[in-house]
Amino acid sequence: MSRSVLVTGGNRGIGLAIARAFAAAGDKVAVTYRSGEPPADLVAQGVLAVRCDITDSEQVEQAYKEVEEKHGNVEVLVANAGITRDQLLIRMTEEDFSAVLDTNLVGTFRVVKRANRGMLRAKKGRVVLISSVVGLLGQGGQANYAASKAGLVGFARSLARELGSRNITFNVVAPGFVDTDMTRVLSDEQRADIVAQVPLGRYGKAEEIAAAVRFLASDEASYITGAVIPVDGGLGMGH
Template sequence: MSRSVLVTGGNRGLGLAIARALAETGDKVAITYRTGEPPKELADLGCLAVKCDITDPEQVEQAYKEIEDANGRVTVLVANAGITRDQLLLRMSEEDFTSVVDTNLTGTFRVVKRAAKGMLRARTGRIVLISSVVGLKGSAGQTNYSAAKAGLIGFGRSVARELASRNITCNIVAPGFIDTDMTRALEEEVRADIVRQIPLARYGGAEDVAAAVRFLASEEAAYITGAVIPVDGGLGMGH
């Protein structure tokens, strides 16, 4: 049976790959986006694109209403939306820190809380949070991002414990360095230095992350909850 799926931040990068992978399985996929225009590919796949800033509770509520009217109650949520404001600690402003935490962590709280209401009524659901390897091992210049992504792990595991009795799972995917527009913009020397730190000696693809999410959202993963799944080529090994 086709499920109602929501992927936040699904208009580009990892979110787009995840939306594509779930739509190709026959699910009714909706994505949220904050700026720009979603790619035509999403419409071709039958995906619903809803403009929503997850830092605004009213926009989150309105987005869910639009999605529910079109696709039914959300039973699979992939919380992917996030931002970066990289800066060394002593140069980082209050706004740099709080904006990243409010989007990446508090924004995830908002969309998960709203989805959980419907999942509890249905007594079924899949929640997948997109964290990061830097939430496990840290990263210089990313205290804000690392804190938010680490927070997702504690948040997700607490959600998993709260909702498990209603057949709702919550798992966390922690990508490493993935070949996206953002990483392609790095200088070649920086890219080479990063690759030297990765045991598999290469960047991952967005499809690698999407495959992990698709599995966790599937019936095959029904007995997995509270797990942190690294998709990082071994970079975070031991964390």
């Protein structure tokens, strides 16, 4: 049966690939986006696009009301929205640090908490959080981003224990370096240096991340919760 699926930050990059994958499978998909406009093909697929800044609790509440009105209670939540403000620690401002945490970690708390209202009533639900290999390995100049993405692991595992008896699963996907608009702005030298660290010798594809997310939301993954699934070409080795 078609499920109500919400993907935050679903208008580009990995989030867009995830939204497309669920829509292609016949699910009722909604995406949130903070800026810009969702691609025309996404709208053509019948995907509901809702403008929402996940750092604003009122916007999160309003977004859920719109999704619930049109698609019903969210049954699958993919918390993907995130930002970066890379800077060496000595130059990183407190605002740089708190802004990344407020979006990537606290923003995820906001959307997960709101989704669980309906999931608890239904006594079922799937939540997938998009972390990063950087949250597991660390990366110079990304202390704020790494802290936010590492925090998602503890968050998901705590909720897996708290709500497992309600048939709600919480899992984490940790992508490595993926070929998206964000990584395409790197120089050829930077891209070559990154690929040299990856055992499979290439960037990942957004569709490969989406496939892992779809699996975790499928019936086949009904006994998986609290897991961290690396999709990183071997870069982190599940560290």
